[in-house]
Amino acid sequence: MQKRTLIIGCGLSGTVLAERLASVKDEEVLIIDKREHIAGNVYDYEDKKTQISVHKYGPHVFHTSIKEVWEYLSKFTKWHYFMYRVKAFIDGKEVNIPFNLDSLHKVFPKYLANDLEQKLVRTFGFNKKVPILELKNTDDKDLQFLAEYIYQKVFLGYTMKQWGVKPEELDFSVSARVPVYVSLDDRYFQDTYQAIPLLGYTQMVQNMLTHQNIKLKLKTHFDFKDCKLNANSKYEYKDFGEFDRVIYTGAIDEFFNYTLGRLPYRSLDIVFERFDKEYVQSTAQINYPENYDFTRAVEYKYYLDEKSSKSILSYEFPCAYEEGKNERYYPIPDEKNQKLYEEYKKLTKELKNVHFLGRLADYKYYDMDKTIARALSVFAELN
Ligand SMILES: Cc1cc2nc3c(=O)[nH]c(=O)nc-3n(C[C@H](O)[C@H](O)[C@H](O)COP(=O)(O)OP(=O)(O)OC[C@H]3O[C@@H](n4cnc5c(N)ncnc54)[C@H](O)[C@@H]3O)c2cc1C
Known part of the structure; x- marks a missing residue:
């Protein structure tokens, strides 16, 4: 039987x-x-008013270096190849995340950016991801300053919003894993395989x-x-x-x-907003560590390169999980x-x-x- x-x-x-x-x-x-x-939390659907695919439970970009996983999913979907590029709005500028050599030149005057770039390459080598704790632990005052800048500007505000903890409750050893990328690579992930299912996650799950x-x-x-x-x-x-x-x-x-x-879990209040214009942002995801109460704004049409005269974005407002009121998101x-x-x-x-x-x-x-x-x-x- x-x-x-x-x-x-x-x-x-x-x-x-x-x-x-x-x-x-x-x-x-x-x-x-x-x-x-x-499809659980990877459920996506077409927003009828804009005809753009959106992700109900927050934006999902598939990325992996596990060949077995890639090959397994590829049996159920074709892919839209997509390298994720994320910016953060810092000191009024959109800078690459992870913070890289290009970001240095966006936020610092030329003389300081050049100096920091040379020191980073000399100390750690080119194309290296350096946790800011490592920068902080160098003897070089300028690199220590850079570590503190990234911690304050990129990490602290975002994490406080995301996790709802006061700065003094933040464990610096965790936060210090945030890297500076000694490279011009501006991709959010460096995985071998990065893509979005061509007909969406829901269809992929349906096929399974x-x-x-x-x-x-x-x-x-x-x-x-x-x-x-x-x-x-x-x-x-x-x-x-x-x-x-x-x-x-x-x-x-x-x-x-x-x-x-x-x-306990952290939850998100995800607010969708439609716009009567072709593009609202310069890239799919912009993080707001210092401004507003939401952590990030995501413009969905970038994911599958969907064409429309309209656009739809989601804004994520982190909050505590409350049974029956919202969803469990982050343990x-x-x-x-x-x-x-x-x-x-x-x-x-x-x-x-x-x-x-x-x-x-x-x-x-x-x-x-x-x-x-x-x-x-x-x-x-x-x-
Ligand atoms: C905001 C957010 C963004 C994310 N973005 C990414 C990303 O960009 N890239 C990435 O790789 N990963 C991302 N993830 C992670 C991804 O969502 C998870 O890896 C994946 O959804 C986990 O699948 P799961 O089946 O374990 O859980 P779920 O998708 O939560 O599925 C569990 C299912 O069980 C059902 N269920 C629970 N209890 C019961 C019950 N008692 N009776 C009946 N049904 C029940 C639920 O309704 C749910 O449908 C993100 C996660 C979050 C929270």
Whole structure:
């Protein structure tokens, strides 16, 4: 008899498992999601008024150096090759992020920029990414000044908005990972593969779910109270019958009914605005570390090079996660939360044939490629 698996969550994590179990192992899969759409947080759709694709849960640019992940996704989508270029609005100028040699010349007078450039190349070599902590630790007063400038101007304001912490609560060792790029490379990522699915993320996920063994049920909220392990070691779930295993990609604390407490998240209020002009910004993403209450403004038509006389942008206003009010976006990675997560993880060990993965179940920020790599490795373990 074919094995039956119940997958909770139709984001990338759940979808990869559904696709692999159905097409490689010829197993039956029921994948459910509480939302009314597939694709989880990578869900995109066409804005009817501008006919431009937008990303409902914040802008997503695919980038990876993991060949296996690239090749796997390439089975389900063609790509629009796209190298991401991000600017930050600093001292009234749009400068490259990561801060590079070109940025130096944008914000400093020529004599100072030249001097800093020479010192950077002499000290670290060309084409090197240097964490600002390393700059701060040099004996050179000018390089120390540069480290402090980047910390203050690029990092501090953005991070305070993003995480809602006061400056004194910021751990400098974390912030100091922000690099200065001793290079003219102005790409945000240096990964081998960088692209946007040509017909969008939702279509890519749709293509992954086409196998006849996969059944999909949306607007279905999983509650483990409705799921029981029966005498045959199978999970019986409400109206859906028996399953040999359960794969859970929702929030780990919710799964255990918050018995040990709640894991906190940062959320975003994402505000979309349409414009009756062809372009609003000089590039897809502009960060505002020092100005306004939003962290970044994203002009979506750049992603797929969509042509329109109109444009649509999103502005992200960070805020605390509140259940029922907004979405869980970023796990807050500090010692206390990690400890609580580890306590929940211990509870998962007691469950037979229930597997936890994904950004919510692992309580970890994963880029899309890491999400997929993790799902592929869970599948390999199931094998
Ligand atoms: C603002 C933002 C921007 C990002 N930008 C990028 C980027 O540019 N590049 C990049 O590589 N990565 C980016 N990421 C990361 C990317 O979004 C994740 O890697 C990916 O979405 C994780 O997929 P997932 O399946 O683990 O989680 P999700 O996409 O969250 O899927 C989980 C699904 O489970 C469902 N669910 C949860 N609980 C239940 C329940 N009890 N019952 C039923 N259904 C349930 C949810 O509705 C959801 O659909 C970004 C993340 C954020 C927050």
